[in-house]
Amino acid sequence: MKLRKALDRAKAQRDEQAPEADMGAAPSESSNGQPSRQWQSPTYADSATCRLDPAIAEKNRGVCLNPDPAEVERYKILRTRISNMSRQRPMNTIMVTSPAKGEGKTVTCINMGFTFARAMNQTVLLVDCDFKGQDIHRYLGIDSRGSLIDYFLDDRPIKDLIVWPGVEKLTLISGNRTISDSTELLSSEMMESLVKEMGSRYDDRYVFFDAPPVLGHSEAISMAPLMDGILMVVEAGKTSKRDIRNALALLPREKFLGFVLNKQTV
Numbered sequence: 001m002k003l004r005k006a007l008d009r010a011k012a013q014r015d016e017q018a019p020e021a022d023m024g025a026a027p028s029e030s031s032n033g034q035p036s037r038q039w040q041s042p043t044y045a046d047s048a049t050c051r052l053d054p055a056i057a058e059k060n061r062g063v064c065l066n067p068d069p070a071e072v073e074r075y076k077i078l079r080t081r082i083s084n085m086s087r088q089r090p091m092n093t094i095m096v097t098s099p100a101k102g103e104g105k106t107v108t109c110i111n112m113g114f115t116f117a118r119a120m121n122q123t124v125l126l127v128d129c130d131f132k133g134q135d136i137h138r139y140l141g142i143d144s145r146g147s148l149i150d151y152f153l154d155d156r157p158i159k160d161l162i163v164w165p166g167v168e169k170l171t172l173i174s175g176n177r178t179i180s181d182s183t184e185l186l187s188s189e190m191m192e193s194l195v196k197e198m199g200s201r202y203d204d205r206y207v208f209f210d211a212p213p214v215l216g217h218s219e220a221i222s223m224a225p226l227m228d229g230i231l232m233v234v235e236a237g238k239t240s241k242r243d244i245r246n247a248l249a250l251l252p253r254e255k256f257l258g259f260v261l262n263k264q265t266v
Contacts, residue, residue, distance in 0.1 A: 039121045039204070044164040044171060051166035053141025060139040061107045064114035065167070075115040078260065082229070083119075085257065091228040092199035094257070097211040097220045099247035103235040104262035106135045109210040116206050117170040123205045125162075125198060128174035129223065130212045131182035136174035140165055147175030151194075152185045158194070174210075182212075187222035195226045214247040221250050229257040236264045 054065060063069040085091060096112070098105040109126060117124040128134040128147060137144040146161040161173045185191065198207045209227065211220040224230055230251055234244060248256070 041169055042123060044162075046159055047162040047164045047171055048144075048146075048160075049166065050137075050142045050144050050163045056141030057110075057139065062110050062114065062139060064111040064118075071111070072115065075111050078112065079115050079119065082257065085229070089228075092203075092205060093195055093207045093209065093227050094229045094231060095209045095211045095220070095223055095227040096231050096233065096260075097247075098213050098233040098235075099215050099239055099243040101213050103213075103233055103239055104260075105213070105233040106130070106139060106210050108231070108233045108260050108262060109208050110136060110139060113170055113172070113208055114167065116208075117167060121204055123169040123202065124171075125205060125207045126170070126172040126174070127198070127207060127209045128172070129182075129186060129209050129219070131177075131179045131185070131219075132212065133178060134174050134176065136172055136210055137163070137176070138174075140172075142172075142174075144172075145175050145177070146173070147177050148173060148194075149177045149179055149182075149185070150175070152188070152190060153179075183218045183222055186219045191223070192226055195223075199228065214250055215243060224251050224255060227255055230255045231257050231260055233260045233262050235262045238263075 052062075052065075057065055063071045064075050066072075082091070082094070096105050096109040113124045113126045116122060126136055128136040131147075131149055134147055142163065142165055144163050146156065146163070148161070150156040151158055151161060158173075161175070162171050163173070164171050179185070195207075195209075209223065211223050214220045214232075232244075232247065232251075244259075
């Protein structure tokens, strides 16, 4: 009942709050004084700055922060394929999940964020939705305490939760607060409105949601219909075909974009 009251209270105040305040691409002015659509890299004056620790990020396989690792090319291929799909249908919000825990979904989500932010004319927002143990900020060595849980339960504006980690064109929301019954939050009308707002606010932005695993949990199943696309991370030599089949059966087929094979050795 406490959770329901908090949701109802926050819902009543939602329309009065600006969902987000990080800056997006802004048109510049051309030499003839007319507005130009030349894309400009955004600044994040309204977002907290918590610079990531490159050593910690690399230790946790945040490889795409560096220009040379071979894995970068694989993520660029993934970026290209998703970008091509986006030309066929609008796609700004993408959920990254896995059949079970520990198969690499968070690392994949982070590396996708790094890789997409490298593209010329687009920005990225990473959103940690694994409320039983948010890892994005921890994997990057960031001391961030604000998370979506604070938005849902304590009415904190989204703009107060966004962190700029010092990576050009990339921001994130991830904190150290946990909650056991997160399904109600992630399936709420507040979450639905928030996903729509995040996905539609800027045409040039991709939003990647690090969701809980599918099997044995209901959160990812609740989030799936709200997304434009779903990626499933499976681990080479670990994830079973049975788990993959069972996880796929729980997700909307029309949203599914494909698999990411993690820890592939060849």
